[in-house]
Amino acid sequence: MKNNEFLKLSAIELISGYKKGSYTISDVIETALEHIEANERNLNALITPMYEEARSRAWMLDAALSRGEDMGPLFGVPVVVKDNITIDGIRTTCGSRMLENWIPPYSAHVVECLERAGAVIIGKANMDEFAMGSSTEFSAFGPTLNPWDLSRVPGGSSGGSAASVAAGYAPISLGSDTGGSIRQPAAFCGVYGLKPTYGLVSRFGLVAFASSLDQIGPFARNLSDLAVVLQVISEADTRDATCVRKERPNYLDFLNVESLKGFKVGYLSGYESMEIDEEIKRGVTQALRICQDAGAEIVEVKLPISTRYGLPCYYTIAPAEASSNLARFDGVQYGFSVEAEDLQDLYLKSRGAGFGPEVKRRILIGTFVLGSSRYDAYYLQAQKVRQLIIREFDAAFSRADVLLMPATPTLPFRRGEKMTDPVKTYMADLFTIPANLAGLPGLSMKISFSHSGLPIGVQLVGKKFGEGDILKTASVIEKVIGPAVTTLGGDRK
Amino acid sequence: MDMTSGDLIEDIRRVARLAMLELNEEESKQIAVQFKMILDQLQTLGELDTSGINPFRLEDMDPMPWRADEVHIWNRYSEVLSQAPESEDGYFKVPRIVREDRDEK
């Protein structure tokens, strides 16, 4: 096998090769690292590549493998982790100057899970600063480019994680999704990206953006890998009070279904008349037809409040929580700090210079809507609307088992295109935000490629803890259209 | 809520101070424009009738799990202090406090 071929393999294929002795973990990791080194100048998908750590871990795992030790479901698999998820001893920047040199003395729960499963973390992925953005252009470490078209954005905020998987840096990666930050870049980069049900995956060690919306989830190029990672990272954790204690199913059990008989797939009534790229509409239709062909009943569902008011609801609640979560970055304990005359000066200047424009904008919006005189009209009203959105989804799920809809209204946009108009940029999250507000799981997956060669994604949204339903539906689609592919070696369709 | 731009800039200044964010002139102006657009969007929420909606459905939510009252010493505190911009004798150090925002205890 040519070394480059490693980069196209799935996690499950890699492990099978290790077991057979076809190649070593070090072979694979070395190849991945060389590939990263060669491509980072263009792609800028990683903020911190972990060359040394990955090499020594690969060596250690090879030794353990040769001793015949039980290795876990992701052993030897290279993984990229978004840079707002802490790894003990590795700097965690959140794409911000504020945390440029901060080294956390603890690992996130999901990182501990990955390590127990034998994964080899090879780098920290680039992202919009503090996960605020839809293009990974708002990173203090420069933008990440879309591996399918370097003139375009990879989506965001988990753009680095999505691009890493699409570009063959690793078969899997982790991102976080507050308003679409996994699903939107997954769609833009032509890979799978899953935002789990709120409370399924522990947020311990995830630097908070909006605590009631944030959820960590996986990227992969096929559903089996995605299911394995979900299984690994969804282990219950007592350190997060919002992490549910219920037992998790075996997610692999939901794959390889033959038919969707008796299963109802909902589609969004009237979405065709919305301002959506025609090719994306065709992608949704194609996915619906596959489900129908597999025996699913296609039903119409209505989500008028979610589509009309989801954005303003989200852009009230998320900045409010962000303004609170980001108040701790004040130049006293850690992070960016300036020389200051007095305490007030220290706060104002450290925060003024440490945060980028989008973060500042959202902190200001959040501070504004939480102000005692505005709380009722803005924040509380948004929370009430959020309840209406939850009800609306409840009603939709009384008719359908999963919902199929666009992941994004547009194909990957050009770099710099939407930097100046925040409201327009926020539209990128139109279809992803409602699932965050309602705490529901959502998956986006590549359905095809546009004429211009850009990936087209669709989104599946499930009931609370309905990850199984999503995987089941997606697996039927995957069987027809095949898994996602890397942009390497002429795989581009 | 209609605001003239003068009110808005004053409001942003006040909010920026509350949020402890220093903004330069250009940032203030730019943000004022965007603020207006964003707030216009947010205000559309007021169109919805939400009377009788309980924003926090306490009864429906999973209750908070409790932790047993057990002590675990975290012994890596010195690593935190070593990353502090300023420290002295095991303390974090902050510059002169001018405004007495809080009572001394």
Next chain:
Amino acid sequence: MSKFIPVIGLEIHVQLATKSKMFCSCPTDYIGVKPNSHVCPVCLGLPGSLPVINEKAIMLAIKTALAMRCRVNTHTIFHRKHYFYPDLPKAYQISQYDLPLAVDGHVEVSADDGSVQKIRIQRLHLEEDAGKLVHSAASGRLMGAEYSLVDYNRAGVPLMEIVTHPDITSPRQAREFVSRLRQLVRYLGVSDGDMEAGSLRVDANISIMEPGGKYGDKVEVKNMNSLRALERALEYEYERQSELKSEGKAIVRETRHWDDGANVTISSRSKEEAEDYRYFPDPDLPPLVVDERIIVQLCKELPELPWEVRDRFMSDYGLPLEEAEILTERRDVALFMDELIKHGAPVKLASNWIKTEILRVLNEKNISVEELPIQTAEIAKLLSLVDKGDLSTTAAKEAFSVMLEKAVTVDEAVNALGLSAGRVTGHELEIVVNKVLSENADVVADIKAGKDTKGKKLKFLQGIVMRETKGQADPKEVQSLIMSKI
């Protein structure tokens, strides 16, 4: 100035006696501890850390609420209260806001006319403490300090805040209320209630009104570190406000600090604008749901409350109020009183003995009754010996100190002191009497000569014999023996 009536409401922060902090497993002790050593990512508010609530803190707060007859809310939430200050690592404090853990209770205190008055409790809620600042100024105070140092060991220690209605009508009553509350939290094992150490902190709101008139503008008084300071600060503030009002001057709504050395309250610099804390429900913490059964169970487990014990001591033991108050000030002492009586000690003697000997020892050694090296039964036995006249009070005290020092029984102590249980009698006593009479031949001669009409000289001899026998002779036997010898 007596035409003004003080209107006082209190806000009391009580540090809960948990082993670990409110939302993390760090230890709660911070006094005399190396700075920033009892901390972790959670109480330091490091990025990615999350709070998980301490069960014990909830239980202790509910216990207190029930003892004050509050209604406990089964579904409550925690809010974030935002402000920037270096002692607050997350720049927000997790606290309860519009849905506190408990509401609407009361504590009884005495009115100035001696009748019973209820002070209504408005609310009781849970929150986390902030860290501590050390200022570089020579005074140790903020003003003039070039820089300040921050220690987060106290950050995250669980606090219970109790807010009263403005029902308190005198500084004395405020003091009594706090004293009762302190006694209560100690009885319940909820807190050590130490004001000097800061585990019980009182802020007072005081205004004055004319009888039947309107409430005046209230002033918040802080920094009172003892009951005495509280009472004096409120007295001062009452006088100050009354004076201003009498002179037709305005009372400024403000926060004032009690300066214990100067005996005055000093205005804190008023803030430029009203603080906007931007409260909102903490999304990291789901609702706090307390099962009704837990509340019922805690209610059943409530110990007899201090004022209940006091009333029982008065009715069952016939003790006067003041004495009952002293004996029930501490729960361990009150329980000890009950034990002594159960073991047969007479009430009067037990009461006196506790007030004098036991409390002295407990205070001197700073220990609880449980830490006394003597069995309660032994102390009861000692008191019974005194009661029967087998031991004099002086001898009993000597025996008691031996028992304390050597951790021995009454019998052993008495033997060790040569106070052989029983007494000096018969031949043994005769030897002592003979010795005393021969040493005091002049007195004997006087008696024989009939110069002891009032019996004083006989008493004198008797006293010497009693002293020589260390009080272990029967005074009547001594008297008859002396008479028979003369």
